[in-house]
Structures are given as structure tokens and as C-alpha cells.
Amino acid sequence: MTEIRFITQNLVSNLEQQLEQATTVYWITAFAMKSGVDLVLPSLVDAAKRGADIKLLVGDYLSITQPEALRRLIDAVPEAEVRIYQSHGLSFHPKAYLFRNTTENTLIVGSSNLSKSALTNGIEWSLSVPTPLEEPLFEEAATEFMRLFYHPQTLPMNSETFLLYEAKYNENNKAMPLSSLWANQDEIEVMFGTDGTDHEPVLIETNEIYSTDVTPRPAQELALKALEESMEEEYDKALAVMATGLGKTYLAAFFAERFKRVLFVAHREEILYQARDSFQHVHNSKKTGLYNATNKDIEADFLFASVATLSQEHHLAKFQSEEFDLIVVDEFHHATAPSYMRIINHFKPRFLLGITATPHRLDNSDVFGICDGNVAxxxxxxxxxQKQWLAPFKYFGVYDDTDYSQLRWVGTGYAEEDLARVQLHESMAEMIFSEWQSKKQTRTIGFCSSVRQAQFLANYFKQQGIHAISLDAKSDPDVRKSARQKLNDGELEIIFTVDLFNEGVDIPKVDTLLFVRPTESLAVFTQQIGRGLRLADGKDHCVIIDLIGNYRNADLKWRVFSPEDSTAKGVANIADALPMDCEIHLDTQVVDLVQHMIRKYRKPKDVLLSHYYELKADLGRRPTYLEFHLQTPVDTLSIRREFGSYFNLIQEAGDLSTHEERILRDYQAWLVEVEKTSMTKSYKMTLLHCMLQRGPSEWYKPILAEEVAQCFYEFLWGKKFRRDIDFTPAQQIKFSRFDQQKVAKHVEDNPMKFWSGKVDGLVRFENKEFWFDFDVAAEDQEILFQWTKEICEFRLHWYFERKAKRLN
Structure with missing residues (x-):
């Protein structure tokens, strides 16, 4: 191993040297300037051509990062992942360059941002630390990089998000043109002081306070039976959605009895350690191990892996695709994130089990397709x-007169400084304390917006003689553990926290929940409610005290209690649908507020367009119909009601070219027919799917049932859940083997004859030939083909998704 080097000038030559042989390139800098990007761009391009895994993370702090620097990166190195960290005005100062090659790793950390002066002759200090391939220091740095890289506050850079950043940059630099000023002065950089705000560190809590029996409980027995049925039905993937408190991890441990080697994947370190302990409790003869920044127990029978570590290509490459018989993905509602998908796509286990307490589609992500539609x-x-497996609740919706419409919305939440301005004053604390005093029971968790709010409220409550404490991700692990024990024992009355007890940590005797923060995520709200519903001696219900103002999504949070009805009328009648012994009490002002918000802000067309723009910005391009369905929380059926077809929505959004607008007019009847034709079975869209295999110029032309029979059969028989949904047991016996004549007769009867009989002139079936009766100009063929394919793919997915939900 070469020695550690101290670098004071010309860092760029060191970066270029490392890039020559790098297989992995992870860079994180507070900002990037076009002059710095231009220096390293040729070497980055060469590394990308060799197939290096390149990830670059820069900050938007003070809008110093120049848009042109980002534009050059995403244009010249399209193979690289470039993301920007949205600091929301808080300091963001890391400067580190990580490299892997086939013989060693190198970590360069110092003061140099991605600018010409910093990389050449500026006054900068850096340390270059070479390490062996598996040395813990580098692994910790790489893991922490991945956590930051896919942090919710990061935004992937693409053609759409670039425009968003450029607009923000231009606006901010009108008042204080820092970036251009510095560029003119050869970018003499300034270091900014820290405000004390850091990212969540890795906190490990290895010992659970509470023990669990090793025999399955009723909910687990029910779930195990469902998973066994899935295997008997030849599924190799399944999702188990089980509320917090029902023992999802132990369910996975009991299910693992059927498999030799198991991989358990989670995104938080404490979940990994707790899961390992749970599995050891059930399987004390198995060898368990960890795979994270500091441990690489590859040979373990049951391996518990950190997503941030395992998702790195370097680590995935150590495992064969069929290495594990069972893979368990915890908190599966995260599974559509790039880091999770990299792991899921790499492995081919005998069975993939996703477990989550959060019903899918609740928060802009859908996992149905990942599990082949099998929600076990x-x-x-x-x-x-209702089954008395969890405690009932009494919910109090308390009116909060804060005007959230005056607060800035930044990315995925309100600007912290704006929230602090309205939250951190004595009158607000007094109101919160009064509501809590009148409704609370014995042990409370208070969920806050920020560390500052948690500390402020804890101090106020202590001044009133209450045993209170604030905890956050930076709190000492021993203090956290002690506070949990004291709350459970009744020595503490309330813990104020910030997203600390969302996943993986439980205090069963908690009987009061206090929400003093806007509900920005329904998934997180569901998880937090679960913290108070565990059964415990002496606890007969949980009190939920929830401050409700005119913040975003306030009118949608009722889906948590009444998933089928979030309308104003539904809000007033939620209590009628609650389980026995549950109650809901809403201040009159709360009901009036929600009704007002629904009338003012929830016009269906505006909601659809808003989600379309947000998804387009995230993807960097126009979303496909299926992507819109999978990655937004809206009811996709409303597209047909409000726009007639998805492409009418795109036109309303202003995203069609002149040529596309003309195609939309000329073929409107066809697009609406594909969008709206009835589907009691999937047969029409399956037929269309097969016809589309003939390509842009031929798909709509006459075809015989015999020609489509093989494709039709393979599509419906290729996935067991499709044939279970669309064929009776008698039909499954009849078509157990492919018989072209039998399948062709089936296709002729339905869908060919059936579809043609429903649409005058547009869909034809004569003399055993089936076709769509319109001509397509050569210049229109590719676009109409792609649009038809998009609608077909969406409708097939939506059909089987809906049918599978009904079966479950």
C-alpha cells in the first residue's frame, strides 16, 4: 500500500491519475463550477467509456453551483449519475473524492471543491489515503456517501431538474451574484461556518428491551399460511403488508425455516441488528452475519445487509445472482428507490419476500409490479x-390556526426556518401543552418538525413540571436507550423526537401520540401511529392528538383512517367506519378547513396536472402512462373522466409538439377507445399487445387468430397470477398445454368477435381476420404506435393489479 500523501496544490493531477484506473468514482463537493468541471471532464469521459460506476453529488448551498457546470456533466457524461443536494439554506460543506480500482481504494478528503482554483493553485489542503480493498475506513466513507447520494433531499440531475435548478440559481443570484462574482475573481473560494446541522449518523442499538416468544402469533400464522399458499401456487415473489406491532421481522424469521441461505436487506443499521437478533432467537443453530460498512460476513447462512453498502456495484459483484434462496426486503415501500432496485435486479432467489407496514401506493411508490402482483x-x-391484535385509539383533530400557505415549500417539505418562525413561540407551546394536558394518558411520544422544535417543546414542558426529553438522530445511543426504558417504566412522561421512532423501534406501553408537525407523508404518518398501538398490560387504548392546519396534504390524511374516502363528506363520516372501541373527534374548525381545502385546492384536473409536472421533473422527461400510474398517488381512473385519454392530459400540460397535437386530433377516436374500452377480462389488451409486436407500420393491419395464438397464450400463461385471474379452473385444464387450434378458437370468440361487435367501424372482424379500420400516414406511424403501446401497457398492468387486490 502506498503512503498517505498531503496535497496542497494541483489536486487535479491526482484526480486524473486515479480516474485512469478507477472502477468506482464517488465524488461529493459543496459546489461545482464550470471551470473545475472542464478540467476533469476528459478524464471522467474516459472512465465512463471504460464502464466505471460514476456518481457525483454537489450541493446547492447559497446557489453557488453553476448551472453550466451541471449541464456539462450531464451532457458529456450521460453514463454518470449526477445529483444535487438541496440544502434548504443549511450548510453543506463536504469535499471528498473516492476511487476504487482492482488493487486498492483511495479516499481524498480536504478543502477542495470542484472549481479551477481549488483543483490547481488555490490555497487548499487535502489528504490522499490509499487503503486495501476491504479496509473499513473507505467502506464507511462509501456507505455514508451512498446514504447522502440517495437522501430524500437530493435531486437527480436531468434535462428537467436542470431547468428547475437554473431558474432557482438565476433568481437567487439577482440579489447576490456570488457565483458569477467569484468566477470573475478566479474563484477565490470562501469557507462558510457551520450552523450545527448535520445529517443523520449511523446509530446502532443492538439490544432490544422487549423479548418476543419464538412461536408465531395469530397474525404471523395467518401470514405464514398465505406465503405457503403463494409458494404452492408457484409464485416466487410476495409482499406481506402487516401493521406495525404485528411482528413482520419475526414473520420473516419463521418463513426462513424453509430456506438454506437468506439475505435480509434494510436501510437502517438498527433494523439490521434487531433483525439479526430476531432471526437468532428463532434459528439459534444458524450462522448469522452482517454486511455493512464495517462487517463483511459473506459466508453466513443468514446475512443482514445494509442497502447503502450492498447496492454499490463493487459489493454486489461479490455475490452470484443465485447466491441466496430467500431474500427479505424490509420496509418494502422503499423498494422502488434506485439503491433497492439495484439489489433486487442483481439477485435471482428462489423467493423474494417484501415486508412493510405501509400499504403500497400510499406515498408515491408502487411495489405491485416488483412482486408480480402477489400481495400475499x-x-x-x-x-x-378489529381482531384485537392492536390497541384501539381515540383520535383528536385539534385546529391549528397557523397559516402554512405563507411558508415556503422546498422540495419535499416546508423550509425549516419558516416552520421555526411559526412554531417556536410561547403561545404555540402553551396551546400544545393545554391540549396535551387535557387529553393525554401516561406515556407520550411527540413527533416534531425539527430538532429545534423538539428541544423548544421539551424545555417548555419541563418548565411546567413535566418529565420530558428531546431526542434526535444525533443523540447518544445510550441516552436514547435509557430514555426509551424510562418512558416505558413511567419515569419519563413524554419524548419529543424528529422521525426517530418511525421504523424499527417500539415502546409498547406508549399510550399517547402527539403530532405537532405538518403531515407531509402519509406513509410516515401511518408508521408513527403504529408506535402507539402495541398491546401492553394496563393499556386499553391509545390517544392521538393531532394538530391540523392548512398545510399541504391535510385534506388527504384521512385516507389513513378511511382509505376509500378522503372527500369532505367522508371526513365527517369516518367514525362510522372505524373498528369497535375506536373514536374520532374533530374540532369544528378542522372539518370546515378540510372542506374548504378540498373545494379550493383539489380540483381533479389541477391535481392530475400537478402530479404530472412533479413526476416529469423527477424523471427528466415526459412520463409514460404506466409510470404516471405507478409513481403518483392519484386515482388513474380520473384521467379518463377528466381528460378522456392520457395524451389529452399531456396536451393540457403543454407537452405535445405541433405534429403530436395533429396526431391527437386525427386519431382521437382510437386513443379514447383503447383508453376506455371495457375490460372484464384482459383479452382485448392482450390481443392488442400481441398485435403491437409486429411494429409501427403493421400492428393495426389484418391478422388471423392462428397468427396471434402463441403470443396470446404465452402472455397469459407466462405468469401464474395472470392465468389464475383470467381463466377458470376448467379453462386452465383445457389450456394446460399450448394447442394452436384451441387457443385460436378462444381468441376468435373473445376478444376478436366481442371487441368488433362493440365499436362501429373502428374495430373489425370479418372472414376470420381482425384489424383496426383506419390508415396511418407514414410520418405518424411511430408516434401512434408508441402511444397505443403506452396505453396498452398501462391497462394490462392496472387490470391485473386491480384483480389481484380483489383476490387478496
Missing amino acids: ITINFLDAI
């Missing part, structure tokens, strides 16, 4: 309360 079991917290 769903037990939400309302079902569990």
Missing part, C-alpha cells in the same frame, strides 16, 4: 384493531 396478505392497523 394485507393486515392494516384498522384490521388488526
Whole structure:
């Protein structure tokens, strides 16, 4: 191993040297300037051509990062992942360059941002630390990089998000043109002081306070039976949705009895350690191990892996695709994130089990397709309360007169400084304390917006003689553990926290929840409610005290209690649908507020367009119909009601070219027919799917049933859940083997004859030939083909998704 080097000038030559042989390139800098990017761009391009894994993360702090620097990176190195960290005005100062090659790793950390002066002759200090391939220091740095790289506050850079940043940059630099000023002065950089705000560190809590029996409980027995049925039905993937408190991790441990080697994947270190302990409790003869920044127990029977570590290509490459018989993905509602998908796509286990307490589609992500439509079991917290597996609740919706419409919305939440301005004053604390005093029971968790709010409220409560404490991700692990024990024992009355007890940590005796923050995420709100619903001696219900103002999504949060109805009328009648012994009490002002928000802000067309623009910005391009369905929380059926077809929505959004607008007019009848034709079975869209295989110029032309029979059969028989949904047991016996004549006769009867009989002139079936009766100009063929394919793919997915939910 070469020695550690101290670098004071010409860092760029060191970066270029490392890039010559690098297989992995992870860079994180507070900002990037076009002059710095231009220096390293040729070497980055060469590394990308060799197939190096390149990830670059820069900050937007003070809008110093120049848009042109980002534009050059995404244009010249399209193979690289470039993301920007949205600092929301808080300091963001890391400067580190990580390299892997086939013989060693190198970590360069110092003061140099990605600018010409910093990389050449500026006054900068850096340390270049070479390490062996598996040395913990580099692994910790790489893991922490991945956590930051896919942090919710990061934004992937593409043609759409670039425009968003450029507009923000231009606006901010009108008042204080820091970036251009510095460029003119050869970018003499300034270091900014820290405000004390850091990212969440890795906190490990290895010992659970509470023990669990090793025999399955009723909910777990029910879930195990459902998973066994999935295997008997030849599924190799399944999702189990089980409310917090029902023992998802132990369910996975009991299910693992059927498999030799198991990989358990999670995104938080404490979940990994707790899962390892749970599995050891059930399987004390198995060898367990960890795979994270500091441990690489590859040979373990049951391996518990950090997503941030395992998702790195270097680490995935150490495992064969069929290395594990069972893969368990915890908190599966995260599974559509790039880091999770990299792991899921790499492995081919005998069975993939996703476990989550969060019903999918609740928060802009859908996992249905990942599990081939097999949601083996769903037990939400309302079902569990009804079966007396969880404690009932009494919910109090308390009116908060804060005007959130005056606060800035930044990315995925309100600007912290704006929230602090309205939250950190004595009158607000007094109101919160009064509501809590009148409704609370014995042990409370208070969920806050920020560390400052948690500390402010804890101090105020202590001044009132209450045993209170604030905890956050930076709190000492021993202090956290002690506080949990004291709350459970009754020595503490309330813990104020910030997203600390969302996943993986439980205090069963908690009987009061206090929400003093806007509900920005329904998934997180569901998880937090679960913290108070565990059964415990002396606890007969949980009190939920929730401050409700005119913040974003306030009118949608009722889906947590009444998933089928979030309308104003539904809000007033939620209590009628609650489990026995549950109550809901809303201030009159709350009901009036929600009704007002629904009338003012929830016009269906505006909601659809808003989600379309947000997804387009995230993807960097126009979303496909299926992507819009999978990655937004809206009811996709509303597209047909409001726009007639998805492409009419795109036109309303202003995203069609003149040529595309003309195609939309000329073929409107066809597009609406594909969008709206009835589907009691999938047969029409399956037929269309097969016809589309002939390509842009031929798909709509006459075809015989015999020609489509093989494709039709393979599509419906290729996935067991499709044939289970669309064929009776008698039909499955009849078509157990492919018989072209039998399948062709089936296709002729339905869908060919059936579809043609429903649409005058547009869909034809004569003399055993089926076709769509319109001509397509040569210049229109590719676009109409792609649009038809998009609608077909969406409708097939939506059909099987809906049918599978009904079966479950």
C-alpha cells in the first residue's frame, strides 16, 4: 500500500491519475463550477467509456453551483449519475473524492471543491489515503456517501431538474451574484461556518428491551399460511403488508425455516441488528452475519445487509445472482428507490419476500409490479384493531390556526426556518401543552418538525413540571436507550423526537401520540401511529392528538383512517367506519378547513396536472402512462373522466409538439377507445399487445387468430397470477398445454368477435381476420404506435393489479 500523501496544490493531477484506473468514482463537493468541471471532464469521459460506476453529488448551498457546470456533466457524461443536494439554506460543506480500482481504494478528503482554483493553485489542503480493498475506513466513507447520494433531499440531475435548478440559481443570484462574482475573481473560494446541522449518523442499538416468544402469533400464522399458499401456487415473489406491532421481522424469521441461505436487506443499521437478533432467537443453530460498512460476513447462512453498502456495484459483484434462496426486503415501500432496485435486479432467489407496514401506493411508490402482483396478505392497523391484535385509539383533530400557505415549500417539505418562525413561540407551546394536558394518558411520544422544535417543546414542558426529553438522530445511543426504558417504566412522561421512532423501534406501553408537525407523508404518518398501538398490560387504548392546519396534504390524511374516502363528506363520516372501541373527534374548525381545502385546492384536473409536472421533473422527461400510474398517488381512473385519454392530459400540460397535437386530433377516436374500452377480462389488451409486436407500420393491419395464438397464450400463461385471474379452473385444464387450434378458437370468440361487435367501424372482424379500420400516414406511424403501446401497457398492468387486490 502506498503512503498517505498531503496535497496542497494541483489536486487535479491526482484526480486524473486515479480516474485512469478507477472502477468506482464517488465524488461529493459543496459546489461545482464550470471551470473545475472542464478540467476533469476528459478524464471522467474516459472512465465512463471504460464502464466505471460514476456518481457525483454537489450541493446547492447559497446557489453557488453553476448551472453550466451541471449541464456539462450531464451532457458529456450521460453514463454518470449526477445529483444535487438541496440544502434548504443549511450548510453543506463536504469535499471528498473516492476511487476504487482492482488493487486498492483511495479516499481524498480536504478543502477542495470542484472549481479551477481549488483543483490547481488555490490555497487548499487535502489528504490522499490509499487503503486495501476491504479496509473499513473507505467502506464507511462509501456507505455514508451512498446514504447522502440517495437522501430524500437530493435531486437527480436531468434535462428537467436542470431547468428547475437554473431558474432557482438565476433568481437567487439577482440579489447576490456570488457565483458569477467569484468566477470573475478566479474563484477565490470562501469557507462558510457551520450552523450545527448535520445529517443523520449511523446509530446502532443492538439490544432490544422487549423479548418476543419464538412461536408465531395469530397474525404471523395467518401470514405464514398465505406465503405457503403463494409458494404452492408457484409464485416466487410476495409482499406481506402487516401493521406495525404485528411482528413482520419475526414473520420473516419463521418463513426462513424453509430456506438454506437468506439475505435480509434494510436501510437502517438498527433494523439490521434487531433483525439479526430476531432471526437468532428463532434459528439459534444458524450462522448469522452482517454486511455493512464495517462487517463483511459473506459466508453466513443468514446475512443482514445494509442497502447503502450492498447496492454499490463493487459489493454486489461479490455475490452470484443465485447466491441466496430467500431474500427479505424490509420496509418494502422503499423498494422502488434506485439503491433497492439495484439489489433486487442483481439477485435471482428462489423467493423474494417484501415486508412493510405501509400499504403500497400510499406515498408515491408502487411495489405491485416488483412482486408480480402477489400481495400475499394485507393486515392494516384498522384490521388488526378489529381482531384485537392492536390497541384501539381515540383520535383528536385539534385546529391549528397557523397559516402554512405563507411558508415556503422546498422540495419535499416546508423550509425549516419558516416552520421555526411559526412554531417556536410561547403561545404555540402553551396551546400544545393545554391540549396535551387535557387529553393525554401516561406515556407520550411527540413527533416534531425539527430538532429545534423538539428541544423548544421539551424545555417548555419541563418548565411546567413535566418529565420530558428531546431526542434526535444525533443523540447518544445510550441516552436514547435509557430514555426509551424510562418512558416505558413511567419515569419519563413524554419524548419529543424528529422521525426517530418511525421504523424499527417500539415502546409498547406508549399510550399517547402527539403530532405537532405538518403531515407531509402519509406513509410516515401511518408508521408513527403504529408506535402507539402495541398491546401492553394496563393499556386499553391509545390517544392521538393531532394538530391540523392548512398545510399541504391535510385534506388527504384521512385516507389513513378511511382509505376509500378522503372527500369532505367522508371526513365527517369516518367514525362510522372505524373498528369497535375506536373514536374520532374533530374540532369544528378542522372539518370546515378540510372542506374548504378540498373545494379550493383539489380540483381533479389541477391535481392530475400537478402530479404530472412533479413526476416529469423527477424523471427528466415526459412520463409514460404506466409510470404516471405507478409513481403518483392519484386515482388513474380520473384521467379518463377528466381528460378522456392520457395524451389529452399531456396536451393540457403543454407537452405535445405541433405534429403530436395533429396526431391527437386525427386519431382521437382510437386513443379514447383503447383508453376506455371495457375490460372484464384482459383479452382485448392482450390481443392488442400481441398485435403491437409486429411494429409501427403493421400492428393495426389484418391478422388471423392462428397468427396471434402463441403470443396470446404465452402472455397469459407466462405468469401464474395472470392465468389464475383470467381463466377458470376448467379453462386452465383445457389450456394446460399450448394447442394452436384451441387457443385460436378462444381468441376468435373473445376478444376478436366481442371487441368488433362493440365499436362501429373502428374495430373489425370479418372472414376470420381482425384489424383496426383506419390508415396511418407514414410520418405518424411511430408516434401512434408508441402511444397505443403506452396505453396498452398501462391497462394490462392496472387490470391485473386491480384483480389481484380483489383476490387478496
